[in-house]
Amino acid sequence: MQEKIPAWVDGRLVPVEKLEVHRRGLRHKAVSVFVLEGTRVLIQKRAAGKYHTPGLWANTCCTHPRWEETALACAGRRLDEELGIGGLSLGHVGQVEYRADVGRGMVEHELVEIFRAEAGPDLPVRPNPQEVEAVRWVELDQLTEEVRREPERFTPWLRIYLAEHLDRILGPAGPCD
Numbered sequence: 001m002q003e004k005i006p007a008w009v010d011g012r013l014v015p016v017e018k019l020e021v022h023r024r025g026l027r028h029k030a031v032s033v034f035v036l037e038g039t040r041v042l043i044q045k046r047a048a049g050k051y052h053t054p055g056l057w058a059n060t061c062c063t064h065p066r067w068e069e070t071a072l073a074c075a076g077r078r079l080d081e082e083l084g085i086g087g088l089s090l091g092h093v094g095q096v097e098y099r100a101d102v103g104r105g106m107v108e109h110e111l112v113e114i115f116r117a118e119a120g121p122d123l124p125v126r127p128n129p130q131e132v133e134a135v136r137w138v139e140l141d142q143l144t145e146e147v148r149r150e151p152e153r154f155t156p157w158l159r160i161y162l163a164e165h166l167d168r169i170l171g172p173a174g175p176c177d
Contacts (some may be wrong), residue, residue, distance in 0.1 A: 005064040015067035025107030028168060031074045033061040033115045045134040048172055052102040052128040071113035084126030088117035094168045100156035114169060
């Protein structure tokens with residue numbers, strides 16, 4: 001069975017198969033996580049087998065909640081599934097909406113709950129090769145400069161987050177949902 005995620009169809013939130021959501025460009029729920037260590041952020045390079053934006057660099061974790069899954073539970077689940085990261089205290093930093101062409105005839109139109117977590121320099125990271133090709137820690141100012149110089153190496157949503165929502169992402173984290 002294909003994974004169903006919460007999407008709006010005719011003004012109602014309903015479970016819709018994930019690939020169909022992207023092919024139709026439906027507005028849907030999403031989650032993004034930024035794991036920070038001081039002024040450094042952990043980013044991931046999406047696996048070559050991903051059905052959209054393969055091989056591009058993204059924030060630590062970005063995903064879609066399952067139908068009836070909370071954003072916080074989804075963030076924790078996917079940090080573990082994608083990167084083998086557990087036990088971080090996730091702080092909710094806000095909600096962002098964006099729409100972007102992600103190639104291959106697909107559109108991300110997401111209402112995103114954004115979470116942030118602080119980690120130590122010895123955080124164990126074990127990327128799942130089905131999801132993540134590589135990871136790296138990068139200084140935020142360096143990342144912003146890399147995105148400016150070579151935007152095609154980064155996912156549309158990471159470019160949007162850095163250009164339009166950086167203060168919200170780095171601002172004080174609120175209580176988790």
